[in-house]
Amino acid sequence: MRFALVGNPNSGKTTLFNALTGSTAHVGNWPGVTVDKREGEYKKLPENVDIIDLPGIYSLSPYTPEEVISRDFVLKENPDCIINIVDCTNLERNLYLTTQILELDIPVVVALNMGDVLEKNGDKIDVERLEKELNVPVAIISALKEKGIKELMERGYDVAKKGRKGYSPVSESEVASVLNELIALYKDVPEPLFHSVKMLESDEIEVKNYPEIAKQIKPVLEDYKSHNENFDFECAVADIRYKYITSKLSGVLTKKERKEGLTKSDKADRVLTHRIWGIPIFLVILFLTFHLTFSSNLLFIGSALGDGWVSLEGTVAEGLFGEGGIASPGVFLQNLLTWGTDSLTEAIRGGMENGAVAEWAVGFVCDGIFGGLFAVLSFLPQILLLFLFFSILEDSGYMARVAFILDRVFRKFGLSGRSFMPMIMGFGCSVPAMINTRTLSDERERTATIRVIPFFSCGAKLPILVAIAGALATGFGIGNADLITYGMYVLGMVVAILAVIIMRNTTLKGEAPPFIMELPTYHVPQFKNLMAHLWDKLKHFVKKAFTIILVSTILIWFVSHFSWNWHYLTDSEMNDSILAGIGMLLQPLFTPLGFGSQLGQYGWVFVVAAFTGLIAKENVIATFGTLASCIVAGFEANEALEGVDSVTQLISAIAGDIETTPSALIPMCIAFIAFNMLTIPCFAAVATAKAELPSKKSFNMTLVFWIVTSYIVAMMIYLIGSWWWTLFIFLALWAVVITLIVLTNKGKINLKLLKNKMSFKKRGKSDNKK
């Protein structure tokens, strides 16, 4: 048997799902839909019941892609029973969805959640009476305290076996005659009542799916309208539903007289969305979130007390806490994990070498498999921690307020406040960020958001920034490492904003999407729910690490350690490898960006590093480490260099080789960072984008967009950095492009053909209009 869990957002649906399914929950794939739904099993009935958790919805007339999933599921997958979870503290609006569910011929059981909160408020609900009024079983539960769940499931199980006939209050209204005509037209379709009411409401999807019936009923509707002073069916149906609910509730719900005053939630809201303090508070919360995850100098305690106040040198703790400061929880966990995986790798390497295993086999296992895999896994703690913080902000109801605060700003870019959440999640990891865009109602907004998410530099790109900026600052005394790193973050955001503006004016034209959203009551996030979120995330990540990432690291290892005639190469001979060959072949392509042919014989390292970044961005610096150690003379071939050192050595080697100063290579280095930040993200993110974007075409466009944007921005950085006067050429080019866009949009010129060809360029060039 299969039960579907349907309810409003914030009604406690996920909590109930977790209570029902416990550890059996997993993300399932359903044919026909590209997105996953959570499913699990309830085992305390005579037969096992599959429970499917559907995205929260307000109505069966979908508004966001998430809501489409829920409607499609109940209509196409024929669940044996629908558990309709209803938040008792907000009965009126929650029951609106119920009236629509009751129109289906599917058995329904209503779960009145948060009964305990209702009682605490002093309100009373007459469950038996509500049950009689709705004519379906009603069970009062507390999903959080796991009360009443057994009864709920038993009653659901009973009705599931009996079957049900749909009911709609519209059948008893003034428009019943029109409804009956529609039902007759739908006689060969399952769920005629549901479809008829939706058609009466001129529901968009309904009209699209049944154009014949829409055409047949049109004269009837027109006739009715002309006799009833421009009767509005859409409004009338919503009105009938709400009137039905209020009439049913009149004897069911007794509200206690409230003392005038503010609830706790109101008080919290007064501070958090304060006219003046709202925005600063938000910025502080955002800063703390990232600081606790990524900082190696927690709350700047180290700097405040001066260097060396903690001396952990030589102890195990030195590696875990870092020097000069206290590591944030995120960095600490990462160090701990790296320490563990490094020890493991070394133990295995030692064991294999003692056992006289062939050199290539040692390299394959330790560098090929473990090296790559652990490099990726080392970011797991930070990604999970960031995800945990975002889950807390989301579950507490604060994220909705952030959208409320920021909507005004985002509208200027042609987006809504809601797109803030996925973008900011991009700083952690693009994968959950792209999945989160399902809450956006407008398809174009969603596409634009998915495209720019990778520009919000993720945790895995951080090592690229740190290593190269660090090399420039410490190795050559050029600039300030922190400044370069922050500057690159800002560059990513600026490019994202400009790209969105340009897209919304060219290929993804449209009004700023609407913003009508519930602001849920604040509440303390549930530990159990947070852990369930994290567990899902962890499973997803580990699965990815052991499939696509494992395969690709092995592949990279092979092509970098074998020559074209399948001869095994030691690390110091890597210049003859297949990978080097490919790198040298592609090198000229990157000449305008500064890391092409002009870098001489070692230039291919940059090209190869950028390509390995496609597997996982951590690979960029890992590749530098491996390759630098064999190129730079005087270093042990087997000893992989640390990030900053490897880049320093490599830059010196190249500068020496092509007889220039390291400072002449700065524009190239910055261009290289920018290219890696903005270009095609890692495979995992690409796969997610493919699943989340509406069509194959839009996915292909997205790939082109990433390549062109990164190429153009990196080129501008390199050229302007090397020859400042090129700035004027770029300014002139941009002026032309912007003028063309504006004139075309005003209809002054028709560039239809030209525009099609140019739209790639324009969107790509989106950045640095300096």
Added chain:
Amino acid sequence: MEKLLKDFTPKESGRVKSINGEGKIRRRLFDMGITPGVEVVMRKAAPLGDPIEITVRGYELTLRKSEAQAVVMEV
């Protein structure tokens, strides 16, 4: 007297008279409980002046002024 919801000031309340416009936005307003006759209280505007927050059918809803323009109130 008729007044548009977008012109409400904090703490002002009234009943919905009609909802103009068409398409998805209007549909969404109905689904969220803004139907003729319902009582609406304006709570506040966001720090940057827009969107606004209202109480309707016992819960908090936010919408932009441009969307609230479609809602005609009776005060």
